[in-house]
Amino acid sequence: MVSVASLFAQVLSLISRSDFAKAVRRRDAEKAAKGFSCWDQFVAMLFCQLGGANSLREICGGLATAMGKLRHLGLTQAPARSTLSYANSHRPWELFEDIFHSLLGQAQAIAARHKRKFRFKNPLRSIDASTIHLCREVFDWARYGRTKGAVKLHLMLDHQGCLPGWACITEGKVHDVTPIKALRFAAGTIVAMDRGYNDYGLFGRWCEAVVYFVTRLKSDAIYRIVEILAVPAGGNVLSDELIELDSIKGRRECPHTLRRVVVWDEVNGREIVLLTNHLGFAASTIGRIYKERWQIELFFKAIKQNLKVKTFVGTSENAVKVQIWTALIAMLLLKLMQLKSAFGWSLSNLAAMLRMNLLTYRDLWKWLDEPYGYPAAEPLEYALPLFANILDSKTGGT
Numbered sequence: 001m002v003s004v005a006s007l008f009a010q011v012l013s014l015i016s017r018s019d020f021a022k023a024v025r026r027r028d029a030e031k032a033a034k035g036f037s038c039w040d041q042f043v044a045m046l047f048c049q050l051g052g053a054n055s056l057r058e059i060c061g062g063l064a065t066a067m068g069k070l071r072h073l074g075l076t077q078a079p080a081r082s083t084l085s086y087a088n089s090h091r092p093w094e095l096f097e098d099i100f101h102s103l104l105g106q107a108q109a110i111a112a113r114h115k116r117k118f119r120f121k122n123p124l125r126s127i128d129a130s131t132i133h134l135c136r137e138v139f140d141w142a143r144y145g146r147t148k149g150a151v152k153l154h155l156m157l158d159h160q161g162c163l164p165g166w167a168c169i170t171e172g173k174v175h176d177v178t179p180i181k182a183l184r185f186a187a188g189t190i191v192a193m194d195r196g197y198n199d200y201g202l203f204g205r206w207c208e209a210v211v212y213f214v215t216r217l218k219s220d221a222i223y224r225i226v227e228i229l230a231v232p233a234g235g236n237v238l239s240d241e242l243i244e245l246d247s248i249k250g251r252r253e254c255p256h257t258l259r260r261v262v263v264w265d266e267v268n269g270r271e272i273v274l275l276t277n278h279l280g281f282a283a284s285t286i287g288r289i290y291k292e293r294w295q296i297e298l299f300f301k302a303i304k305q306n307l308k309v310k311t312f313v314g315t316s317e318n319a320v321k322v323q324i325w326t327a328l329i330a331m332l333l334l335k336l337m338q339l340k341s342a343f344g345w346s347l348s349n350l351a352a353m354l355r356m357n358l359l360t361y362r363d364l365w366k367w368l369d370e371p372y373g374y375p376a377a378e379p380l381e382y383a384l385p386l387f388a389n390i391l392d393s394k395t396g397g398t
Contacts (some may be wrong), residue, residue: 007357008050009072010364011044011333016102019138023098029091034119036079038095041071041087045096045322049307049330056081056313057091069359088319093143101330104163107336111161114339117292120281122212124159124289126296127193129176132309141317144172151320153309154179163335164299165327169321177202185211190278192293198275200245204254207277213302217260217275222247226257231283238262238271240283263287303331306351341368354385 017039024030024038044059053059063070064078069319079087118124118226129152134142136149150172158165168179176196185191187210195216205211215367222245229240239262246255253325263284292343307327312320323378338345345353345368 004275005072006359006361007354007364007367008047008070008227008359009069011050011337011354012046012073013104013125014103014333014336014393015042016097016106018384020099020103023095023102025051026190027092027095027098036083036087038091040079041084042096042099043075043090043324044079044084045088045326045357046330048313048323049327050333050351050354053310054308056085058294060084085314085319088314088322090318091322093318093321093325096329100167100325100329100332103332103336104165107161107163107332107339108165110156110336110339111158111163114161116160117286118285121188123189124292125165125185125189125191126157126159126293127155127180127191127197128293128296128300129154129196130156130304131172131298133172134312134320138315139320141173142320148172148266151324152176153300153301153324155296156183157299159295161335161339162295162326164297164331166285167325169324183314184212185209187211190214190289192289194293200250200253203258203277204256207256212276212278214274214276214278214286215292216290217273219273221245221275223258223260225260226245229283235284236264236266237283237287238264242279259286261286264291289360302347302351303327306334306348307331337364338366338370338376343369343371 020039020042029038044063047053047063048059051062053062060078060081063075066073066078070076070078070366102349120143123275131150131152132143133144134149134151136142136144136380138145140153152170152174154168154176155164156166157163166183170179177199180197181199181202185206190212191206191389192214195218197215197220198218203213223243224246225241225243227242229242231237231240239260241260243258243260244256245251245258256277257279259276259279263272263274263283264270265272272287272290274286275292278286281289307330309324309327312323314320314323333348338347338350357367
């Protein structure tokens, strides 16, 4: 026997089984369950994400062909398609959200040991949303416009390790800023976001809570200049001004001194007008903070390219949310492995190589550090019968 299980089994070991069991009891997720546990469902859906399965048939068939490796995954047998489909439609998707937050704490602890990109000590967060389009005729509950269907994934990215620190799934027609209003940040946090999140009431509350924001100023914003600040020569900062909002709504909801910084975008050859309530940083630092917001765009690109969030194995609202939350859990696992590896993986390359070696037998952490030099091992219990069959075929069974 080899001393390790498959890579998939070792990835699953990163999930705390005690936390998982607590979440199952808290959500009463196994009520009236008949032999198919929540762990079985979770393993199957994570196999869908990490293994790149496109349908219930591929999930169940892929697990069924794993033979003796299933016991390392905590399974006794592969699920039937109807059983998995029913579980995805009826078991609470909130269970998978709880597992996401449980795993997030482990990933944040590892990310905290890595060097920060910026010198300031303020936590940096980015906020954005991405629309996932669905077929209206199949997903009739996901209304988005008159003839389309969609859900929207709202996300907050923690730049300490580029981890998804918060997520919310809504109907596609929900405005980007609506779920964000319920978020609470620690004093001193810097939030970077696009101009779709311009909300003067939200800005006013953040100013009072000493939460800083960096966003783009809308072209039709009404303001008055309070003070013109000096701009260093030779940089990409074109102007730096202290302003106050001068519209009726702006004066009522955000009566605070803000800062308008204009920077030059060399890549696209245009001016970018930024709005912030942080008056202490250099204007160039404000520009860099907004530029760093691009990391959340890359995160959305990575999750859509490497995981299953554009095609779904179930059509109910519950099944779609189960699959999206499982994708976020898979992304956390990939980020955790990326942070602990000494190889310097890109996220897309790690996802592809893990998919190709998901059921091979080798030490996960040695493989992560030396993926092209650490060979796979064959379990002895399978290798010996295979060798005996080959020998019999050559000797004619004598």
